Amino acid sequence: MSIIEVKNLKKSFGPLEVLKDISINIEKGDIVAILGPSGSGKSTFLRSLIDLEEIDAGDICIEGSYLVKNGVYPSEKEKRKILLKTGMVFQHFNLFPHLNIKKNLMLAPLLAKQDTKENIEALARETLEKVGLSDKMDVMPSTLSGGQKQRVAIARALMLRPDIVLFDEPTSALDPELTGEVLNVIRNLAKEGNTMLIVTHEVGFASEVANKVVFMEDGYIQAVGSPDEVIRNQTNERINAFLNKVK
Protein backbone atom coordinates (compact mmCIF):
# COMPACT_ATOMS: atom_id res chain seq x y z
CA MET A 1 0.00 0.00 0.00
CA SER A 2 1.27 3.45 -0.89
CA ILE A 3 1.56 6.00 1.93
CA ILE A 4 -0.22 8.65 -0.18
CA GLU A 5 -2.64 7.79 -2.98
CA VAL A 6 -4.10 10.59 -5.04
CA LYS A 7 -6.67 9.84 -7.71
CA ASN A 8 -8.24 12.20 -10.27
CA LEU A 9 -7.81 15.25 -8.04
CA LYS A 10 -9.44 18.42 -9.38
CA LYS A 11 -9.39 21.90 -7.89
CA SER A 12 -10.59 25.28 -9.17
CA PHE A 13 -10.42 28.77 -7.76
CA GLY A 14 -13.61 30.23 -9.22
CA PRO A 15 -13.36 29.89 -12.98
CA LEU A 16 -9.64 29.11 -12.85
CA GLU A 17 -8.88 25.39 -13.01
CA VAL A 18 -5.65 25.00 -11.07
CA LEU A 19 -5.46 21.22 -10.78
CA LYS A 20 -7.08 19.46 -13.72
CA ASP A 21 -6.53 15.77 -13.17
CA ILE A 22 -3.83 14.70 -10.76
CA SER A 23 -3.17 11.05 -9.91
CA ILE A 24 -0.04 9.83 -8.19
CA ASN A 25 1.07 7.25 -5.64
CA ILE A 26 3.82 7.98 -3.17
CA GLU A 27 5.56 5.14 -1.34
CA LYS A 28 6.83 5.12 2.23
CA GLY A 29 10.30 6.66 2.38
CA ASP A 30 9.96 8.44 -0.96
CA ILE A 31 11.64 11.82 -1.29
CA VAL A 32 9.55 13.56 -3.92
CA ALA A 33 10.64 16.82 -5.53
CA ILE A 34 7.85 18.71 -7.27
CA LEU A 35 9.09 21.06 -9.98
CA GLY A 36 7.28 23.31 -12.41
CA PRO A 37 6.72 26.90 -13.49
CA SER A 38 4.78 29.32 -11.27
CA GLY A 39 1.06 28.86 -11.57
CA SER A 40 1.42 25.19 -12.49
CA GLY A 41 -0.50 24.19 -9.35
CA LYS A 42 2.33 22.55 -7.43
CA SER A 43 1.76 24.50 -4.20
CA THR A 44 -2.00 24.01 -4.45
CA PHE A 45 -1.43 20.28 -4.86
CA LEU A 46 0.81 20.14 -1.80
CA ARG A 47 -1.61 22.24 0.26
CA SER A 48 -4.55 20.01 -0.67
CA LEU A 49 -2.70 17.04 0.84
CA ILE A 50 -2.94 18.69 4.27
CA ASP A 51 -6.40 20.21 3.82
CA LEU A 52 -5.27 23.82 3.44
CA GLU A 53 -7.11 23.73 0.11
CA GLU A 54 -10.40 21.92 -0.26
CA ILE A 55 -10.48 19.92 -3.48
CA ASP A 56 -13.51 19.72 -5.80
CA ALA A 57 -13.26 16.12 -6.96
CA GLY A 58 -11.10 13.04 -6.57
CA ASP A 59 -9.59 10.99 -3.75
CA ILE A 60 -6.74 11.57 -1.34
CA CYS A 61 -5.86 8.55 0.78
CA ILE A 62 -3.17 8.84 3.47
CA GLU A 63 -1.87 5.65 5.10
CA GLY A 64 -5.06 3.82 4.20
CA SER A 65 -7.51 6.47 5.48
CA TYR A 66 -9.43 8.68 3.08
CA LEU A 67 -8.89 12.40 3.73
CA VAL A 68 -11.33 12.90 0.88
CA LYS A 69 -13.19 10.38 -1.27
CA ASN A 70 -14.92 11.46 -4.48
CA GLY A 71 -14.62 15.06 -3.34
CA VAL A 72 -16.38 14.35 -0.03
CA TYR A 73 -14.59 15.01 3.26
CA PRO A 74 -15.22 13.16 6.55
CA SER A 75 -16.01 14.93 9.86
CA GLU A 76 -13.60 17.50 11.32
CA LYS A 77 -12.58 15.04 14.02
CA GLU A 78 -11.80 12.29 11.52
CA LYS A 79 -9.87 14.73 9.32
CA ARG A 80 -7.79 15.94 12.26
CA LYS A 81 -6.84 12.35 13.09
CA ILE A 82 -5.68 11.66 9.53
CA LEU A 83 -3.81 14.97 9.25
CA LEU A 84 -1.78 14.42 12.42
CA LYS A 85 0.36 12.05 10.35
CA THR A 86 1.42 14.90 8.09
CA GLY A 87 3.59 17.91 8.92
CA MET A 88 4.21 20.99 6.84
CA VAL A 89 6.93 23.60 6.39
CA PHE A 90 5.95 26.89 4.74
CA GLN A 91 7.76 29.30 2.46
CA HIS A 92 7.36 32.11 5.00
CA PHE A 93 8.13 29.93 8.07
CA ASN A 94 4.99 31.05 9.96
CA LEU A 95 6.60 30.75 13.37
CA PHE A 96 4.45 32.09 16.20
CA PRO A 97 6.10 35.49 16.83
CA HIS A 98 4.79 35.88 20.40
CA LEU A 99 6.27 32.59 21.63
CA ASN A 100 9.92 31.78 22.13
CA ILE A 101 11.49 28.93 20.17
CA LYS A 102 10.92 26.34 22.89
CA LYS A 103 7.23 27.25 23.14
CA ASN A 104 6.87 27.28 19.36
CA LEU A 105 8.05 23.69 19.36
CA MET A 106 6.19 22.50 22.45
CA LEU A 107 2.77 24.10 21.92
CA ALA A 108 1.24 21.57 19.52
CA PRO A 109 2.45 18.39 21.29
CA LEU A 110 1.34 19.83 24.64
CA LEU A 111 -2.13 20.65 23.34
CA ALA A 112 -2.35 17.23 21.70
CA LYS A 113 -1.30 15.63 25.03
CA GLN A 114 1.33 13.68 23.14
CA ASP A 115 3.47 13.03 26.21
CA THR A 116 4.41 14.51 29.59
CA LYS A 117 5.72 18.06 29.65
CA GLU A 118 9.23 16.90 30.62
CA ASN A 119 9.40 14.44 27.73
CA ILE A 120 8.10 16.99 25.25
CA GLU A 121 10.73 19.47 26.42
CA ALA A 122 13.41 16.83 26.03
CA LEU A 123 12.12 16.10 22.53
CA ALA A 124 12.21 19.83 21.72
CA ARG A 125 15.84 20.00 22.84
CA GLU A 126 16.74 16.93 20.81
CA THR A 127 14.92 18.17 17.70
CA LEU A 128 16.53 21.61 17.87
CA GLU A 129 19.88 19.90 18.13
CA LYS A 130 19.08 17.99 14.95
CA VAL A 131 18.64 21.28 13.06
CA GLY A 132 21.73 22.75 14.71
CA LEU A 133 20.02 25.35 16.90
CA SER A 134 20.21 23.92 20.42
CA ASP A 135 21.48 27.27 21.74
CA LYS A 136 18.31 29.06 20.60
CA MET A 137 15.78 27.39 22.94
CA ASP A 138 14.87 30.55 24.83
CA VAL A 139 15.12 33.30 22.22
CA MET A 140 12.25 34.92 20.33
CA PRO A 141 11.73 34.23 16.61
CA SER A 142 12.31 37.91 15.72
CA THR A 143 15.97 37.57 16.73
CA LEU A 144 16.70 34.78 14.22
CA SER A 145 17.88 34.97 10.62
CA GLY A 146 15.66 33.62 7.84
CA GLY A 147 17.61 30.39 7.57
CA GLN A 148 17.44 29.85 11.33
CA LYS A 149 13.70 30.56 11.32
CA GLN A 150 13.14 27.96 8.64
CA ARG A 151 15.20 25.39 10.55
CA VAL A 152 13.07 26.08 13.64
CA ALA A 153 9.96 25.68 11.49
CA ILE A 154 11.24 22.29 10.32
CA ALA A 155 11.93 21.28 13.93
CA ARG A 156 8.43 22.39 14.91
CA ALA A 157 6.90 20.25 12.15
CA LEU A 158 8.92 17.24 13.37
CA MET A 159 7.73 17.57 16.97
CA LEU A 160 4.47 15.73 16.24
CA ARG A 161 6.51 12.85 14.76
CA PRO A 162 4.78 12.97 11.38
CA ASP A 163 5.13 10.11 8.89
CA ILE A 164 5.04 12.59 6.01
CA VAL A 165 6.56 16.07 5.82
CA LEU A 166 5.52 18.57 3.15
CA PHE A 167 7.82 21.44 2.19
CA ASP A 168 6.29 24.35 0.26
CA GLU A 169 9.22 26.19 -1.37
CA PRO A 170 11.22 26.10 1.88
CA THR A 171 14.09 28.21 0.55
CA SER A 172 12.28 30.66 -1.76
CA ALA A 173 12.02 33.41 0.86
CA LEU A 174 15.69 33.13 1.87
CA ASP A 175 18.76 35.02 0.78
CA PRO A 176 20.87 32.79 -1.50
CA GLU A 177 23.64 32.43 1.11
CA LEU A 178 21.13 31.07 3.65
CA THR A 179 19.53 28.36 1.49
CA GLY A 180 22.43 25.97 2.08
CA GLU A 181 21.83 25.53 5.82
CA VAL A 182 18.14 24.73 5.24
CA LEU A 183 18.84 22.33 2.37
CA ASN A 184 21.39 20.56 4.59
CA VAL A 185 18.75 19.96 7.26
CA ILE A 186 16.34 18.56 4.66
CA ARG A 187 19.15 16.41 3.24
CA ASN A 188 19.76 14.90 6.69
CA LEU A 189 16.06 14.20 7.17
CA ALA A 190 16.02 12.43 3.82
CA LYS A 191 18.73 10.08 5.08
CA GLU A 192 16.58 9.17 8.08
CA GLY A 193 13.95 7.59 5.89
CA ASN A 194 11.16 10.16 6.33
CA THR A 195 8.63 10.47 3.53
CA MET A 196 8.92 13.98 2.15
CA LEU A 197 7.34 16.03 -0.62
CA ILE A 198 9.24 19.16 -1.55
CA VAL A 199 8.00 21.88 -3.87
CA THR A 200 11.19 23.61 -4.96
CA HIS A 201 12.97 25.58 -7.63
CA GLU A 202 16.35 24.12 -6.63
CA VAL A 203 16.77 21.66 -9.50
CA GLY A 204 20.27 20.69 -8.40
CA PHE A 205 19.08 19.87 -4.91
CA ALA A 206 16.07 17.98 -6.28
CA SER A 207 18.18 15.75 -8.49
CA GLU A 208 20.60 15.05 -5.65
CA VAL A 209 18.18 14.33 -2.79
CA ALA A 210 14.95 13.13 -4.39
CA ASN A 211 14.34 9.58 -5.56
CA LYS A 212 11.23 10.71 -7.42
CA VAL A 213 10.77 13.89 -9.41
CA VAL A 214 7.40 15.23 -10.47
CA PHE A 215 7.14 17.89 -13.14
CA MET A 216 3.87 19.85 -13.13
CA GLU A 217 2.53 22.27 -15.70
CA ASP A 218 -0.91 23.75 -16.39
CA GLY A 219 -2.58 21.70 -13.67
CA TYR A 220 -1.31 18.35 -14.89
CA ILE A 221 1.59 16.11 -13.92
CA GLN A 222 3.63 16.13 -17.13
CA ALA A 223 6.37 13.77 -16.01
CA VAL A 224 7.14 11.47 -13.07
CA GLY A 225 10.24 9.39 -12.54
CA SER A 226 13.73 9.19 -11.12
CA PRO A 227 15.90 12.33 -11.30
CA ASP A 228 17.75 10.63 -14.15
CA GLU A 229 14.59 10.22 -16.16
CA VAL A 230 12.97 13.57 -15.46
CA ILE A 231 15.94 15.93 -15.06
CA ARG A 232 19.14 14.54 -16.54
CA ASN A 233 17.84 12.73 -19.60
CA GLN A 234 14.79 14.81 -20.37
CA THR A 235 13.77 14.77 -24.04
CA ASN A 236 10.65 16.93 -23.79
CA GLU A 237 11.56 20.37 -25.10
CA ARG A 238 9.30 22.44 -22.83
CA ILE A 239 10.50 20.68 -19.69
CA ASN A 240 14.10 21.11 -20.75
CA ALA A 241 13.54 24.80 -21.43
CA PHE A 242 12.15 25.20 -17.90
CA LEU A 243 14.99 23.24 -16.30
CA ASN A 244 17.60 25.31 -18.13
CA LYS A 245 15.93 28.51 -17.05
CA VAL A 246 15.97 27.73 -13.30
CA LYS A 247 19.35 26.02 -13.20
Next chain:
Amino acid sequence: MSDIASWVSQMLVGCKLTIELFAVTLVFSIPLGLILSFVRTAKCPKNTLGRVLYCCVEWIVSGFILIMRGTPLMLQIFFVYFGLPYVPVIGPYLTFDRFPAGAVAFVLNYGAYYAEIFRGGLLSVDKGQYEASKVLGLTSMQTKFRIVMPQMIRIALPSVANETIILLKDTALVTAIGLSELLKVTTNIVNRTTNISAFAVAAVFYLIFSYILTVIFRKLENKFDF
Protein backbone atom coordinates in the same frame (compact mmCIF):
# COMPACT_ATOMS: atom_id res chain seq x y z
CA MET B 1 -5.41 78.14 50.22
CA SER B 2 -8.06 76.64 52.49
CA ASP B 3 -10.45 77.28 49.58
CA ILE B 4 -8.52 74.94 47.37
CA ALA B 5 -8.38 72.29 50.09
CA SER B 6 -12.13 72.34 50.41
CA TRP B 7 -12.55 72.25 46.61
CA VAL B 8 -10.26 69.26 46.38
CA SER B 9 -12.16 67.35 49.03
CA GLN B 10 -15.44 68.00 47.18
CA MET B 11 -13.87 67.07 43.85
CA LEU B 12 -12.58 63.81 45.28
CA VAL B 13 -16.21 62.81 45.83
CA GLY B 14 -16.88 63.58 42.15
CA CYS B 15 -13.75 61.65 41.17
CA LYS B 16 -15.12 58.57 42.87
CA LEU B 17 -18.11 58.55 40.52
CA THR B 18 -15.93 59.33 37.49
CA ILE B 19 -13.64 56.42 38.32
CA GLU B 20 -16.54 54.06 39.02
CA LEU B 21 -18.15 54.81 35.67
CA PHE B 22 -14.79 54.53 33.92
CA ALA B 23 -14.02 51.17 35.57
CA VAL B 24 -17.45 49.64 34.97
CA THR B 25 -17.34 50.69 31.32
CA LEU B 26 -13.87 49.29 30.80
CA VAL B 27 -14.60 45.97 32.49
CA PHE B 28 -17.75 45.29 30.46
CA SER B 29 -17.09 47.01 27.13
CA ILE B 30 -13.79 45.28 26.37
CA PRO B 31 -15.24 41.74 26.58
CA LEU B 32 -18.28 42.98 24.63
CA GLY B 33 -15.97 44.44 22.00
CA LEU B 34 -14.01 41.18 21.81
CA ILE B 35 -17.14 39.12 21.25
CA LEU B 36 -18.47 41.53 18.62
CA SER B 37 -15.13 41.57 16.79
CA PHE B 38 -15.07 37.75 16.70
CA VAL B 39 -18.57 37.74 15.26
CA ARG B 40 -17.64 40.27 12.59
CA THR B 41 -14.52 38.39 11.51
CA ALA B 42 -16.10 34.91 11.62
CA LYS B 43 -16.31 32.97 8.36
CA CYS B 44 -19.71 32.11 6.93
CA PRO B 45 -20.51 28.43 7.54
CA LYS B 46 -21.27 26.18 4.57
CA ASN B 47 -24.58 24.57 5.53
CA THR B 48 -27.84 26.42 4.92
CA LEU B 49 -28.97 26.77 8.54
CA GLY B 50 -25.54 28.03 9.59
CA ARG B 51 -25.53 30.52 6.74
CA VAL B 52 -28.95 31.94 7.64
CA LEU B 53 -27.99 32.22 11.30
CA TYR B 54 -24.68 33.82 10.37
CA CYS B 55 -26.35 36.42 8.16
CA CYS B 56 -28.87 37.34 10.89
CA VAL B 57 -26.21 37.74 13.58
CA GLU B 58 -23.91 39.62 11.21
CA TRP B 59 -26.76 41.98 10.27
CA ILE B 60 -27.65 42.66 13.91
CA VAL B 61 -24.04 43.31 14.91
CA SER B 62 -23.38 45.62 11.95
CA GLY B 63 -26.58 47.53 12.70
CA PHE B 64 -25.65 47.83 16.36
CA ILE B 65 -22.21 49.21 15.54
CA LEU B 66 -23.66 51.60 12.98
CA ILE B 67 -26.10 53.03 15.54
CA MET B 68 -23.53 53.24 18.35
CA ARG B 69 -20.94 54.98 16.21
CA GLY B 70 -23.41 57.00 14.21
CA THR B 71 -25.23 58.82 17.02
CA PRO B 72 -23.85 61.02 19.81
CA LEU B 73 -23.05 59.29 23.10
CA MET B 74 -25.01 62.02 24.91
CA LEU B 75 -28.11 61.07 22.91
CA GLN B 76 -27.59 57.41 23.80
CA ILE B 77 -27.37 58.29 27.50
CA PHE B 78 -30.64 60.23 27.22
CA PHE B 79 -32.22 57.35 25.36
CA VAL B 80 -31.30 54.74 27.96
CA TYR B 81 -32.34 56.94 30.89
CA PHE B 82 -35.45 58.68 29.54
CA GLY B 83 -36.43 56.68 26.48
CA LEU B 84 -36.20 52.99 27.31
CA PRO B 85 -39.05 53.00 29.88
CA TYR B 86 -41.42 54.02 27.04
CA VAL B 87 -40.59 50.97 24.90
CA PRO B 88 -43.82 48.93 24.57
CA VAL B 89 -44.16 45.72 26.64
CA ILE B 90 -40.57 45.48 27.95
CA GLY B 91 -40.30 49.18 28.86
CA PRO B 92 -41.20 48.77 32.56
CA TYR B 93 -38.32 46.29 32.93
CA LEU B 94 -35.85 48.72 31.35
CA THR B 95 -36.15 51.52 33.88
CA PHE B 96 -32.70 52.31 35.23
CA ASP B 97 -31.39 54.58 37.95
CA ARG B 98 -29.06 57.37 36.86
CA PHE B 99 -25.76 55.54 37.32
CA PRO B 100 -26.81 52.19 35.79
CA ALA B 101 -28.41 54.07 32.87
CA GLY B 102 -25.18 55.98 32.22
CA ALA B 103 -23.13 52.80 32.58
CA VAL B 104 -25.33 50.86 30.13
CA ALA B 105 -25.02 53.59 27.50
CA PHE B 106 -21.25 53.80 28.00
CA VAL B 107 -20.72 50.02 27.85
CA LEU B 108 -22.74 49.69 24.64
CA ASN B 109 -21.09 52.69 22.99
CA TYR B 110 -17.53 51.79 23.92
CA GLY B 111 -18.16 48.10 23.20
CA ALA B 112 -18.88 49.11 19.60
CA TYR B 113 -15.72 51.21 19.32
CA TYR B 114 -13.50 48.56 20.94
CA ALA B 115 -15.06 45.97 18.61
CA GLU B 116 -13.84 47.89 15.58
CA ILE B 117 -10.37 48.33 17.07
CA PHE B 118 -10.12 44.59 17.81
CA ARG B 119 -11.47 43.75 14.36
CA GLY B 120 -8.67 45.80 12.82
CA GLY B 121 -6.18 43.87 14.94
CA LEU B 122 -7.67 40.50 13.99
CA LEU B 123 -7.56 41.35 10.28
CA SER B 124 -3.87 42.20 10.44
CA VAL B 125 -2.83 38.82 11.86
CA ASP B 126 -1.11 37.00 8.98
CA LYS B 127 -3.08 34.15 7.44
CA GLY B 128 0.03 32.01 7.66
CA GLN B 129 -0.53 31.93 11.43
CA TYR B 130 -3.89 30.25 10.93
CA GLU B 131 -2.38 27.80 8.44
CA ALA B 132 0.51 26.92 10.74
CA SER B 133 -1.94 26.36 13.60
CA LYS B 134 -4.07 24.12 11.43
CA VAL B 135 -1.25 21.90 10.20
CA LEU B 136 -0.07 21.55 13.82
CA GLY B 137 -3.49 20.16 14.72
CA LEU B 138 -4.69 23.09 16.86
CA THR B 139 -8.47 23.43 17.19
CA SER B 140 -10.07 26.72 16.13
CA MET B 141 -10.51 27.69 19.81
CA GLN B 142 -6.86 26.98 20.58
CA THR B 143 -5.84 28.96 17.51
CA LYS B 144 -7.99 31.90 18.54
CA PHE B 145 -6.83 32.12 22.15
CA ARG B 146 -3.22 30.93 21.95
CA ILE B 147 -2.10 32.26 18.58
CA VAL B 148 -4.36 34.99 17.23
CA MET B 149 -5.38 36.91 20.37
CA PRO B 150 -1.87 37.69 21.67
CA GLN B 151 -0.88 39.01 18.24
CA MET B 152 -4.12 40.95 17.85
CA ILE B 153 -3.65 42.59 21.25
CA ARG B 154 -0.21 43.86 20.33
CA ILE B 155 -1.57 45.50 17.19
CA ALA B 156 -4.68 46.88 18.93
CA LEU B 157 -3.01 48.22 22.12
CA PRO B 158 -2.08 51.74 20.94
CA SER B 159 -5.63 52.32 19.66
CA VAL B 160 -7.13 50.81 22.80
CA ALA B 161 -5.02 53.20 24.89
CA ASN B 162 -6.24 56.13 22.82
CA GLU B 163 -9.88 55.11 23.13
CA THR B 164 -9.54 54.48 26.87
CA ILE B 165 -8.20 57.97 27.52
CA ILE B 166 -11.12 59.39 25.52
CA LEU B 167 -13.43 57.27 27.70
CA LEU B 168 -11.97 58.84 30.83
CA LYS B 169 -12.84 62.33 29.61
CA ASP B 170 -16.21 61.30 28.14
CA THR B 171 -17.43 60.29 31.61
CA ALA B 172 -18.23 64.01 32.06
CA LEU B 173 -21.23 63.49 29.75
CA VAL B 174 -23.29 61.81 32.49
CA THR B 175 -23.74 65.28 33.99
CA ALA B 176 -26.59 65.47 31.48
CA ILE B 177 -28.68 63.01 33.51
CA GLY B 178 -27.84 64.68 36.79
CA LEU B 179 -24.91 62.62 38.05
CA SER B 180 -22.34 64.59 40.05
CA GLU B 181 -19.04 63.45 38.62
CA LEU B 182 -15.81 65.45 38.68
CA LEU B 183 -16.73 68.12 36.14
CA LYS B 184 -20.24 68.65 37.55
CA VAL B 185 -18.85 69.12 41.07
CA THR B 186 -16.34 71.60 39.66
CA THR B 187 -19.00 73.56 37.81
CA ASN B 188 -21.03 73.78 41.02
CA ILE B 189 -18.00 75.15 42.86
CA VAL B 190 -17.44 77.76 40.15
CA ASN B 191 -21.09 78.79 40.21
CA ARG B 192 -21.08 79.08 43.98
CA THR B 193 -17.76 80.91 44.42
CA THR B 194 -17.66 82.76 41.08
CA ASN B 195 -14.00 81.72 40.97
CA ILE B 196 -13.10 79.93 37.74
CA SER B 197 -9.75 78.64 39.02
CA ALA B 198 -11.58 75.51 40.22
CA PHE B 199 -11.54 74.44 36.55
CA ALA B 200 -7.75 74.43 36.65
CA VAL B 201 -7.84 72.07 39.62
CA ALA B 202 -10.22 69.77 37.73
CA ALA B 203 -7.86 69.82 34.75
CA VAL B 204 -5.04 68.65 37.02
CA PHE B 205 -7.20 65.74 38.21
CA TYR B 206 -7.94 64.65 34.62
CA LEU B 207 -4.27 65.01 33.69
CA ILE B 208 -3.17 62.82 36.60
CA PHE B 209 -5.63 60.07 35.61
CA SER B 210 -4.60 60.27 31.95
CA TYR B 211 -0.97 60.09 32.92
CA ILE B 212 -1.57 56.98 35.02
CA LEU B 213 -3.38 55.37 32.08
CA THR B 214 -0.56 56.32 29.74
CA VAL B 215 1.99 54.67 32.02
CA ILE B 216 -0.11 51.50 32.38
CA PHE B 217 -0.57 51.18 28.61
CA ARG B 218 3.10 51.81 27.97
CA LYS B 219 3.91 48.92 30.34
CA LEU B 220 1.37 46.72 28.56
CA GLU B 221 2.84 47.58 25.17
CA ASN B 222 6.29 46.63 26.40
CA LYS B 223 4.91 43.36 27.69
CA PHE B 224 3.38 42.55 24.30
CA ASP B 225 6.45 43.60 22.32
CA PHE B 226 7.92 40.51 20.73
